[in-house]
Amino acid sequence: xxxxxxxxxxxxxxxxxxxxxxxxxxRRRRLSLGxxxxxVAGLVILCGYLAITQPIFLTWGNITNIVLSxxxxxxxxxxxxxxxxxxxxxxxxxSAGTACAMVLGLGLSSGLGAVTALLLTLLAGLxxxxxxxxxxxxxxxxxxxxxxxxxxxxxxxxxVSNQGTTISVFELEAFQGVYHFTLDRIGGVPILMIFDxxxxxxxxxxxxxxxxxxxxFAIGSNPEAARLNGINVALTMLGVYVIAGLxxxxxxxVQVGRLTAASPAVDxxxxxxxxxxxxxxxxxxxxxxxxxxxTVLGVLFLGVIQNGLTLSEVSTFWRGTVNGLVLIVAxxxxxxxxxxxxxxxxxxxx
Amino acid sequence: MVxxxxxxxxxxxxxxxxxxxxSFPGVRALHDVTLTVRAGEVHALTGENGSGKSTLxxxxxxxxxxxxxxxxxxxxxxxxxxxxxxxxxxxxxxxQELTLAxxxxxxxxxxxxxxxxxxxxxxxWAAMRRAARTVLDDLSVHVDETDRVGDLSxxxxxxxxxxxxxxxxxxxxxxxxxxxxxxEAAAARLLELIAEQSARGIAVLMISHRMPELYACxxxxxxxxxxxxxxxxxxxxxxxxELVRLMVxxxxxxxxxxxxxxxxxxxxxxxxxxxxxxxxxxxxLTVRRGEIVGVAGLVGSGKAELGxxxxxxxxxxxSVQVNGERVGLSSPRKALASGIAFVPDxxxxxxxxxxxSVAENFAVSWLGGLSRFGLLRVRDERRQVDRAIRTYGVxxxxxxxxxxxxxxxxxxxxxxxxxxxxxxxxxxxSEPTRGVDVGAKSDIYRLLHGIVEKGAAVILISSExxxxxxxxxxxxxxxxxxxRGEFAGEEMEETRIAEVAVSGGPSLPAAxxxx
Numbered sequence: 001x002x003x004x005x006x007x008x009x010x011x012x013x014x015x016x017x018x019x020x021x022x023x024x025x026x027r028r029r030r031l032s033l034g035x036x037x038x039x040v041a042g043l044v045i046l047c048g049y050l051a052i053t054q055p056i057f058l059t060w061g062n063i064t065n066i067v068l069s070x071x072x073x074x075x076x077x078x079x080x081x082x083x084x085x086x087x088x089x090x091x092x093x094x095s096a097g098t099a100c101a102m103v104l105g106l107g108l109s110s111g112l113g114a115v116t117a118l119l120l121t122l123l124a125g126l127x128x129x130x131x132x133x134x135x136x137x138x139x140x141x142x143x144x145x146x147x148x149x150x151x152x153x154x155x156x157x158x159x160v161s162n163q164g165t166t167i168s169v170f171e172l173e174a175f176q177g178v179y180h181f182t183l184d185r186i187g188g189v190p191i192l193m194i195f196d197x198x199x200x201x202x203x204x205x206x207x208x209x210x211x212x213x214x215x216x217f218a219i220g221s222n223p224e225a226a227r228l229n230g231i232n233v234a235l236t237m238l239g240v241y242v243i244a245g246l247x248x249x250x251x252x253x254v255q256v257g258r259l260t261a262a263s264p265a266v267d268x269x270x271x272x273x274x275x276x277x278x279x280x281x282x283x284x285x286x287x288x289x290x291x292x293x294x295t296v297l298g299v300l301f302l303g304v305i306q307n308g309l310t311l312s313e314v315s316t317f318w319r320g321t322v323n324g325l326v327l328i329v330a331x332x333x334x335x336x337x338x339x340x341x342x343x344x345x346x347x348x349x350x
Numbered sequence: 351m352v353x354x355x356x357x358x359x360x361x362x363x364x365x366x367x368x369x370x371x372x373s374f375p376g377v378r379a380l381h382d383v384t385l386t387v388r389a390g391e392v393h394a395l396t397g398e399n400g401s402g403k404s405t406l407x408x409x410x411x412x413x414x415x416x417x418x419x420x421x422x423x424x425x426x427x428x429x430x431x432x433x434x435x436x437x438x439x440x441x442x443x444x445x446q447e448l449t450l451a452x453x454x455x456x457x458x459x460x461x462x463x464x465x466x467x468x469x470x471x472x473x474x475w476a477a478m479r480r481a482a483r484t485v486l487d488d489l490s491v492h493v494d495e496t497d498r499v500g501d502l503s504x505x506x507x508x509x510x511x512x513x514x515x516x517x518x519x520x521x522x523x524x525x526x527x528x529x530x531x532x533x534e535a536a537a538a539r540l541l542e543l544i545a546e547q548s549a550r551g552i553a554v555l556m557i558s559h560r561m562p563e564l565y566a567c568x569x570x571x572x573x574x575x576x577x578x579x580x581x582x583x584x585x586x587x588x589x590x591x592e593l594v595r596l597m598v599x600x601x602x603x604x605x606x607x608x609x610x611x612x613x614x615x616x617x618x619x620x621x622x623x624x625x626x627x628x629x630x631x632x633x634x635l636t637v638r639r640g641e642i643v644g645v646a647g648l649v650g651s652g653k654a655e656l657g658x659x660x661x662x663x664x665x666x667x668x669s670v671q672v673n674g675e676r677v678g679l680s681s682p683r684k685a686l687a688s689g690i691a692f693v694p695d696x697x698x699x700x701x702x703x704x705x706x707s708v709a710e711n712f713a714v715s716w717l718g719g720l721s722r723f724g725l726l727r728v729r730d731e732r733r734q735v736d737r738a739i740r741t742y743g744v745x746x747x748x749x750x751x752x753x754x755x756x757x758x759x760x761x762x763x764x765x766x767x768x769x770x771x772x773x774x775x776x777x778x779x780s781e782p783t784r785g786v787d788v789g790a791k792s793d794i795y796r797l798l799h800g801i802v803e804k805g806a807a808v809i810l811i812s813s814e815x816x817x818x819x820x821x822x823x824x825x826x827x828x829x830x831x832x833x834r835g836e837f838a839g840e841e842m843e844e845t846r847i848a849e850v851a852v853s854g855g856p857s858l859p860a861a862x863x864x865x
Contacts, residue, residue, distance in 0.1 A: 209726050211717035218714045221703035228663060228694055228701070229715045229768075230686040288705045 038333050039280060039297045046304055054311040060188065062307065067193050068182075068258070070303035072097065072251045074196055074296065076274045077281075078203045079247025081295045084278055085207070086240045087220040087287030088136065088143035093248055094271035095154035096128045098264065100252030102158045104178075105167035105262025114174040122249045128154065129245020133238035151271075158264045170260040182257030192254065199250065203292040206243075216240060221288030269320065276323055277302055280330040302326065362425025364389045364553050365410065365441075365522055370419035372405055379405040381577045382419070387522065392544065392554045394568035394585060397597050398787040399757035402577040403557050407524045410555065411443040412436030440521030444511050444528050452500030457482035459499050460514045485517040489543055505536035505649065512543050522553045527785060529558060535648050535852070541567050559787055561590055562816070573597055598789045605792050606820030609799035613823070614639030617807045618690070618776045623659050623668035630655035631831035632668060637776065637807045642798065644818035645811040647828030647851050654695060656828070657780045657811050661685050661692030672775055689775035693765055693782055695811070701765045702753055708764060709735045709749040715768040734771070742767035743793055759790025766794065770801055777801060780811045795821060815844050829854040 050057040076093045083090045090096075103124040107117030128150065135146045169175040182192050207213035215236045218226040227233050256262050281298030283290025305322055367385040371378075380402045387393050395403050408414045410421065412430035421428050423439050430436050433443070450459045457479045458465070466477040482495040491509045499507060508528060515523055525544070529537035537560070544554055544567055558564055564571060565586045573580040573596040580596050594605075618637040624630050630652040637643050647653035659666035662678065662685035670677040670690075678684030682692065694700035703711050712735050713720065720731050735749050742763045746756055753761055766782060782798075783791045798821060802808055812818050818825050825842055827835040827850040835850035837843070849855060 205725075209728060210724055211721045211726060212724075214710065214714065214717055214726065217706060217710065218703055221705050222700075224694075224700045225703055226714065228661065228682045228692060230683040230718070231714070232681075232683060284705070286705075288703065 039282065039294065039301060039330060042330075043297060043301050043304065046301070046308070050304070050308045050311070054308070057307070057311060062311075064185075064190050064193060066300070066303045066307050067196065068190055070299050070306075071192055071196055071254050072258075073270070073273055073277060073303070074299045075199065075247050075251040075254065076270070077277045077295045077299050078199060078292055079244035080274050080278045081203070081281075081283055081290060081292055082207065082216060082240045082243045083143075084275075084283050084285060085220045085287060085290050086216045086237060087223065088237070088240070089147065089275070089285070090132065090241065090244045091144070091147040091271065092128070092132065092150040092154055093244060093274055095151045095158065095266050096125065096245060096248035097251040097255060097270070098266045099128070099154040099158045099161075100125050100249040101255045101262045102161045102167070102252075102264055104253055104256050105169055106161060108169045108172050108174050108178075109167050112174065114177045117174060118178070118253065121253055122246060125245040125247070125249025125252070126242060127245070128248065129242035130238065132245065133241030136241065137234040137237035155266050158266065162262075162264055164264055166264065167262040168260070169256065169262065175256075175260070178253065178257045179260060182254055192257075200292055200296055207292055212236065212239060217288055219287075273302060273323060276327040280327055282334055284334075298330075301330075361389075362422070363387060364424065366422040366425075367406070367410065368419050368422060370406070370409055370416040370421070372409060372414055372416050379577050380409070380416075383574065383577075383579045384419075385572050385579070385582070387553045387555055389521070389553050390548050390551045391570060392548050392556060392568045394564045394571040395555055395557045395574070396564065396571050396593065397574035397580075398789050399759050400576075401574040401597070403574055404526060405577075406574065407443065407526050407555065407557060410436070410522075411441055411524055413443075437518070440519060441524065442515040442518060442520040442522070443524040443526065444508075444515060445526040448504075448507050448511060450499050450507055450510060452498070454499060455496050456486070456493055456499055456502075456510055457495040459510060460485060460495075460517055462514070464518070481517070482513075485513050489513055489516065489546075503649070505539070508536070508540060509543065512540070512547075516547060516552075520552060522555065523547065524555045524557075526557045527559070528556075529560060529563060537563065559785065559791075560814070561593070561788075564593075565590070575599055594788055597787075605788075606795050606817075607792070607799055609803055611640040611802055613641050614805060617673060618660075618809075619671045620660065621669045621671075623656070623666060623670060625655045625659050626665040626667065627655075629831060630659055630666070633832055635809075635826065635833070637809060639775075639805050639807055640802050641824065642802055642808040642810055642822045644822030644825035645809060645828065646815065646818055646825055646847050649813070651828035651851065652831040653811050653828040654780060655831075657692060657694075657778045657809070660690055660776075660778050660809070662690075663692065663694075686772070686774070690778060691769040691772055691774040691776070692778045693769060693780060695781035695784060697758070697761060697765060697784070702761060704752075704754045706753060707750050708739070708744065708746050708753050708756065711753045711764050712738050712749075712768045712771075715772060719772075738767050738771055742770070742797065757787075757790075759786040759793075762786050762790065762794065763797075766797060770797065774806065776807050776809065778809045778811070781813060782810070783812075783814070783817060815847060818847075819844060827851050827855075 056062055076097055080090055080093055100121050104117055104121040107120050108114070112120070132146055132150055135141050136143045184191050186194070207216065215226060215231045218229070218231055219233055219236055223233055277298035278290070278295050279285060279298070280301055281290065281294030281296070283294055302323055305326065306319060309316070309318060309322065363386045365387040367383060370380055370383050372380040383402070383406060395406065397403050405414060409416050412433045412435050421430065428439065451462065454462070460482045461478050466474045466481065468474045479495050486493060486495060489509065489512065491506070491513055493502060493506050493510070499510065529540055541563060544556070548554055556564070556568060568585045570582060571585050571588065571593060572582045573593070575597065583593065583596070615638060616636050617639045620633065620635045622632040622634060624632045633656065645653045645656060655664065658664040659679065660670060662680060662682045666679050670679060672689045675688060677688040677690060685692065698704070703714060709732070713731050716731070716734065717726070720727055720734070739746065739749060744760050744763045744767070746760065753764060762782065766779070769777065783794055786794065798808055798810070810818065810822060819842055822842070824836065824838040825847060826833045827837070827847055829850060834855045835847070837847060
């Protein structure tokens with residue numbers, strides 16, 4: 001038999017016969033930001049405050065600066081959104097990004113062409129994703145154990161790869177393409193910003209409009225139900241970690257472009273900022289809920305706060321405190337919303 | 351604590367609920383409900399899902415505060431501040447969701463939060479084990495007090511909950527669907543425990559969808575509908591059709607319904623099917639188009655494993671053919687592709703996507719068929735979901751509602767409907783009406799008739815014999831991992847089936863099914 005979904009089923013008990021086409025109940029369109037109303041409000045208030053107190057805030061230069069300087073975080077966070085929705089977490093994300101940056105740096109400095117070096121970098125990200133995913137879904141090792149392990153391994157490999165020293169690529173001919181990609185603008189709009197938008201759109205498409213994306217939600221919500229409904233759970237999980245690996249490769253490329261160098265040191269706060277952004281954006285750490293739209297808001301929220309602190313000449317040492325507070329408050333508000341404190345309860349009586 | 355004399359009618363009742371109302375935003379859950387429970391009484395609280403039974407039991411258990419009205423305990427007006435306060439008054443709730451700590455021992459669970467202390471303030475482990483042993487022996491629960499609770503069966507866990515309640519000087523036990531996850535035998539054992547407790551003067555307020563249970567234990571039934579009190583009637587004097595009529599507010603007619611089906615050719619043939627863990631021993635079974643084959647047996651008899659093995663959900667050996675084509679047994683995906691659809695017995699654990707919408711819970715079964723060039727055809731999906739909601743009679747204000755906000759019956763209609771829409775040849779349904787109210791049950795039975803009238807075959811695995819007798823053309827009975835009896839037509843009698851299920855049968859009727 002085929003998985004045909006069109007076959008009609010016998011007349012229902014006590015239900016009106018289904019009239020094909022018409023008569024669908026009026027339906028509330030679900031916004032992808034539906035669960036993120038709080039973060040949108042917070043972002044608007046924050047921007048309003050900064051616009052009034054810091055004249056420079058609303059300038060195009062400052063706005064693009066916020067987006068560009070948070071691109072690495074955004075790319076990693078998009079990968080992390082897939083993983084967290086699927087019910088896992090990828091602790092190796094930041095280390096993977098750094099390792100991929102080193103692959104690009106070494107590739108360029110050893111005389112490879114730009115395209116070859118970039119493909120090699122993406123291949124490295126893919127490989128990291130396959131290793132993480134295969135260990136987790138086929139060998140059934142806990143995602144915490146696997147990604148904690150690869151976090152440490154990748155961090156160390158990045159250091160070993162060039163004896164712990166930074167590779168400067170600024171002078172290299174092959175680097176110029178990457179450099180212009182992260183620096184240039186088309187009609188005032190940075191190419192990198194356009195690239196970010198394209199990646200976000202692709203991620204939204206995959207997550208919401210493909211069977212794969214739906215399977216990710218199903219697995220995060222109830223892996224056993226997903227399996228019994230014919231979803232290939234192991235393969236889907238592998239795909240999720242591959243996406244995270246590719247996101248790390250993109251982040252590594254952008255990092256090299258913006259620094260004009262490949263640094264082997266993993267930014268110790270990067271991973272936590274990425275996960276915080278995903279959670280602030282309304283993706284549930286318990287899996288099955290969330291979206292890329294929310295993650296974009298989460299990244300922007302943290303980015304704008306960071307920008308505001310800089311503009312207000314507050315010491316950057318405070319950054320972690322503010323990020324931590326925002327994370328706790330945002331997730332607490334999200335929990336409160338779900339438990340119905342701020343919303344009319346649904347009619348669940350029985 | 352059990353001082354109240356159950357025969358003394360002049361004493362104030364153990365519990366009086368007086369004119370209690372409770373609303374949640376947008377929903378009036380209870381309206382002016384009055385109820386009296388006397389010591390030693392088993393009082394059934396009945397009604398369809400959504401009628402307010404659980405809300406009422408939560409008001410009594412101190413979880414919800416009433417908006418209007420009040421409770422009286424021993425004739426004294428009380429305002430409970432929470433479950434802990436209810437517990438201090440001897441009111442203990444036991445629901446189908448177990449509240450045990452799975453990694454702790456039986457004794458630790460029984461004395462959770464009130465462990466006996468030595469004079470130095472440390473936990474007195476020896477005393478705790480002794481006390482637990484005494485309680486378990488009193489109730490003749492055959493389990494070692496040092497066993498880890500998570501390793502025990504659901505049945506035993508439920509009995510340990512009862513042991514905990516009894517040992518805490520409970521005066522009123524509230525059982526909210528406590529038997530719904532148990533097999534008939536285990537439920538019977540639980541009911542025995544309940545009867546013993548009520549004989550000792552403990553009052554029991556019992557919520558159950560299983561009619562025979564209510565008739566076996568309860569002396570009074572209070573019927574709720576849409577949050578209001580309909581009637582309080584004596585049991586077992588009130589006949590079942592009358593009670594059902596009070597619950598649903600209409601005549602249900604023939605509960606199980608009828609179907610007009612000619613049996614067709616053989617569609618499913620299982621040969622020497624056995625699970626690797628040994629729970630299902632080599633079993634053969636043939637099913638024809640248009641047929642509903644019932645599978646009876648106790649928990650652990652192998653009947654559940656038959657379903658899992660056919661669905662490709664457990665490691666199994668043997669051969670299964672659908673329409674003469676061999677079915678891959680290694681994954682549910684392969685079984686589905688060969689035309690075998692499966693609905694698991696534990697809705698919450700294995701069927702629902704709890705945080706997702708009604709629409710996504712339907713569509714999770716249809717992803718393959720709804721996609722083209724790797725993209726989901728969202729408009730087709732929406733159309734099919736809307737049609738399925740109507741076809742299967744799912745009551746929900748919107749397809750975007752979270753499935754966990756629906757009643758059990760409506761959730762089950764989604765779980766069944768999504769596989770019925772696949773147009774498979776064989777439906778293996780494990781406990782499809784568990785935890786579902788009478789109205790929804792009868793809807794589900796009609797859906798089953800419809801699906802076999804279309805030429806599919808159904809394997810109905812159930813712990814409820816009346817359901818099997820009412821629905822099936824033929825019933826096979828499992829005992830110790832294999833089919834020990836097969837009954838069709840006139841031979842389908844409750845006592846004969848039960849005899850095989852419990853003891854393996856009087857004598858083996860000419861090797862039915864098995865080789």
